[in-house]
Amino acid sequence: MRVVVIGAGVIGLSTALCIHELYHSALQPLDMKVYADRFTPLTTTDVAAGFWQPYISDPRNPQEADWNKQTFDYLLSHIHSPSAEKMGLALISGYNLFREAVPDPFWKDIVLGFRKLSPRELDMFPDYGYGWFNTSLILEGKIYLQWLTERLTERGVKFFQRKVESFEEVARGGADVIFNCTGLRAGGLQPDPLLQPGRGQIIKVDAPWMKHFIITHDPEHGIYRSPYIIPGIQTVTLGGIFQLGNWSELNSIQDHNTVWEGCCRLEPTLKDARIVTEWTGLRPVRPQIRLEREQLCVGPSNAEVIHNYGHGGYGLTIHWGCALEAAKLFGKVLEEKKLSRKPLSHL
Amino acid sequence: MRPTSHWKTSFGARAFGFQDCFFRDRPMDTARVAVVGAGLVGLSTAVCVSRLAPRCSVTVISDKFAPDTTSDVAAGMLIPHAYPDTPMPKQKQWFRETFDHLFSIASSAEAGDAGVHLVSGWQIFQSLPTEEEPFWADVVLGFRKMTESELKKFPQHVCGQAFTTLKCESPAYLPWLEKRVKGSGGQILTRRVEDLWELHPSFDIVVNCTGLGSRQLAGDSEIFPVRGQVLKVQAPWVKHFIRDGSGLTYIYPGISHVTLGGTRQKGDWNLSPDAEISRDIFSRCCALEPSLRGAWDIREKVGLRPSRPGVRLQKELLARDGQRLPVVHHYGHGAGGFSVHWGTALEAARLVSECVHALRTPGPKSKL
Numbered sequence: 001m002r003v004v005v006i007g008a009g010v011i012g013l014s015t016a017l018c019i020h021e022l023y024h025s026a027l028q029p030l031d032m033k034v035y036a037d038r039f040t041p042l043t044t045t046d047v048a049a050g051f052w053q054p055y056i057s058d059p060r061n062p063q064e065a066d067w068n069k070q071t072f073d074y075l076l077s078h079i080h081s082p083s084a085e086k087m088g089l090a091l092i093s094g095y096n097l098f099r100e101a102v103p104d105p106f107w108k109d110i111v112l113g114f115r116k117l118s119p120r121e122l123d124m125f126p127d128y129g130y131g132w133f134n135t136s137l138i139l140e141g142k143i144y145l146q147w148l149t150e151r152l153t154e155r156g157v158k159f160f161q162r163k164v165e166s167f168e169e170v171a172r173g174g175a176d177v178i179f180n181c182t183g184l185r186a187g188g189l190q191p192d193p194l195l196q197p198g199r200g201q202i203i204k205v206d207a208p209w210m211k212h213f214i215i216t217h218d219p220e221h222g223i224y225r226s227p228y229i230i231p232g233i234q235t236v237t238l239g240g241i242f243q244l245g246n247w248s249e250l251n252s253i254q255d256h257n258t259v260w261e262g263c264c265r266l267e268p269t270l271k272d273a274r275i276v277t278e279w280t281g282l283r284p285v286r287p288q289i290r291l292e293r294e295q296l297c298v299g300p301s302n303a304e305v306i307h308n309y310g311h312g313g314y315g316l317t318i319h320w321g322c323a324l325e326a327a328k329l330f331g332k333v334l335e336e337k338k339l340s341r342k343p344l345s346h347l
Numbered sequence: 348m349r350p351t352s353h354w355k356t357s358f359g360a361r362a363f364g365f366q367d368c369f370f371r372d373r374p375m376d377t378a379r380v381a382v383v384g385a386g387l388v389g390l391s392t393a394v395c396v397s398r399l400a401p402r403c404s405v406t407v408i409s410d411k412f413a414p415d416t417t418s419d420v421a422a423g424m425l426i427p428h429a430y431p432d433t434p435m436p437k438q439k440q441w442f443r444e445t446f447d448h449l450f451s452i453a454s455s456a457e458a459g460d461a462g463v464h465l466v467s468g469w470q471i472f473q474s475l476p477t478e479e480e481p482f483w484a485d486v487v488l489g490f491r492k493m494t495e496s497e498l499k500k501f502p503q504h505v506c507g508q509a510f511t512t513l514k515c516e517s518p519a520y521l522p523w524l525e526k527r528v529k530g531s532g533g534q535i536l537t538r539r540v541e542d543l544w545e546l547h548p549s550f551d552i553v554v555n556c557t558g559l560g561s562r563q564l565a566g567d568s569e570i571f572p573v574r575g576q577v578l579k580v581q582a583p584w585v586k587h588f589i590r591d592g593s594g595l596t597y598i599y600p601g602i603s604h605v606t607l608g609g610t611r612q613k614g615d616w617n618l619s620p621d622a623e624i625s626r627d628i629f630s631r632c633c634a635l636e637p638s639l640r641g642a643w644d645i646r647e648k649v650g651l652r653p654s655r656p657g658v659r660l661q662k663e664l665l666a667r668d669g670q671r672l673p674v675v676h677h678y679g680h681g682a683g684g685f686s687v688h689w690g691t692a693l694e695a696a697r698l699v700s701e702c703v704h705a706l707r708t709p710g711p712k713s714k715l
Binding site: 080207233 | 460586603641
């Protein structure tokens with residue numbers, strides 16, 4: 001069984017690991033390769049703040065709520081393992097702020113200790129009149145990708161740096177199943193008008209006194225267009241930019257100012273924070289994630305493509321649930337091909 | 348003016364003989380206040396006296412300054428310790444005043460300089476605690492019982508409390524307080540005081556903030572050390588505090604390191620770290636937070652908590668050979684220094700004001 005995963009961001013690598021963990025003993029040999037034109041630290045995942053939190057509105061596809069939960073539970077179960085630090089995983093508590101009261105989010109029982117903010121807590125944020133406090137998780141993209149790469153390498157998965165121009169090219173190379181985890185550039189392999197860049201720009205600063213995340217919401221502007229402050233392991237990410245349709249990967253001075261001023265207004269203690277670096281990333285935005293099978297007719301054989309892209313700004317938040325779903329789809333492919341020699345383990 | 352010897356401290360403050368403390372242009376009725384001790388208590392008292400006591404000059408005199416004071420070993424977490432000899436309402440008042448004072452610093456642009464920040468976390472119990480809620484539950488932020496899913500993180504513990512409090516890092520906070528003292532016109536001197544009478548007649552009032560030093564300086568046998576050993580480690584992924592039951596074992600994440608503790612060794616004066624104890628502290632903390640096994644740059648520190656059944660906040664009029672020296676004692680905060688320092692400093696400043704008033708009251712014998 002020859003599997004190719006296209007894409008080496010969090011979706012590509014976690015899908016690869018999940019498939020390998022679940023099927024390597026059932027399928028011998030399982031020949032798995034990862035093809036990507038960009039690897040860490042140059043993927044979109046590397047720019048992410050690395051924080052578990054879905055959007056506050058209900059997802060269009062109710063399955064996404066389950067995938068978010070599966071991801072949180074999976075990560076939480078690793079919190080005490082010796083791998084936690086090497087995965088870039090840590091618990092973090094903090095604040096979601098609103099100008100007015102809003103309904104509780106669908107994920108309130110997924111995170112830990114969810115509650116409303118008390119008046120004294122709200123006094124800290126004069127521009128906001130309502131909010132939540134809860135404990136969630138940090139999962140730093142760069143560290144996690146490195147960890148995933150190590151786990152995959154241990155398992156004998158091979159990595160190739162190449163720009164894939166078509167699924168056909170990969171199928172003709174001998175792949176039986178192709179996982180399309182190409183994120184924003186999926187449109188280059190197969191046009192998808194629903195997929196657009198949601199450009200973000202972030203500033204990473206040195207502010208080790210910040211122990212909480214602070215995320216503001218402005219219903220007029222939409223998700224990620226309001227200042228947010230998310231501490232990571234070594235630095236703190238400041239953000240608040242979301243530009244649909246903007247493909248520029250260059251940092252903009254105007255966006256820098258928007259982020260800096262917005263975050264300093266929210267948290268005056270940042271005024272003296274040293275700026276470490278600044279990045280732009282293009283979120284792979286889609287009304288819902290494309291996670292489905294597609295058969296390709298390539299000459300005499302039928303290659304199977306399993307699409308897994310369009311995770312917008314919540315890729316890290318939902319990645320493991322999607323990987324498990326991709327694995328389920330893979331299982332169906334195998335059943336159809338009757339390749340599995342042992343009963344499949346329950347997914 | 349007889350010759351004086353000068354020596355520099357790590358902060359460049361020069362030490363003079365007390366003669367140089369005379370302010371040439373000092374109005375005749377400025378009371379000269381000497382604060383002995385430059386730990387958390389001495390410096391915060393000096394700031395409060397400068398602000399509150401009428402027409403005083405303040406001089407802080409100590410042989411030790413940050414980062415070499417007892418305060419520098421402490422993590423500086425605002426979680427109070429109960430003083431058996433102090434009424435609860437008073438302790439709560441002190442804690443609330445301290446919390447409010449630090450809270451406004453934490454929300455301001457000064458927070459980074461002052462080393463003050465908010466931190467959330469959990470206090471967990473292996474057996475049900477005697478009191479449902481501690482007296483300070485409504486002073487900290489967001490105090491509540493931990494949920495079942497939160498408790499899963501601590502399989503050995505049956506219940507816990509989650510809240511947000513403040514942390515105050517000595518190596519930043521003490522120098523920040525020192526700047527405030529100087530900003531109000533105060534002076535800082537490096538000198539070891541062996542006897543409070545050395546300060547007479549250069550000073551009109553002495554504030555004794557010498558912690559354990561009061562055993563000798565004030566002849567107070569009620570004060571004794573409770574030795575605390577801690578580890579200061581690098582583990583920047585730890586964003587929450589964890590305090591076990593009585594507070595013997597704790598993990599307190601700060602700005603530049605995480606403090607792991609601890610010990611409570613009564614009557615032990617030994618300032619050298621003990622390797623066996625370090626291993627034990629590390630092991631107890633890793634049991635609560637396994638990711639600490641990845642911590643690096645582990646440093647051992649020892650501090651002697653200046654312990655007493657209650658904080659001594661008291662005026663005393665020293666007298667000998669017809670001389671009088673008003674003293675305000677302000678020491679004995681034990682394990683709770685950071686939690687109440689501002690409240691007790693405000694009270695000490697009030698006592699100093701009373702002394703100043705008594706000095707200015709005309710009459711052959713001023714009553715203190």
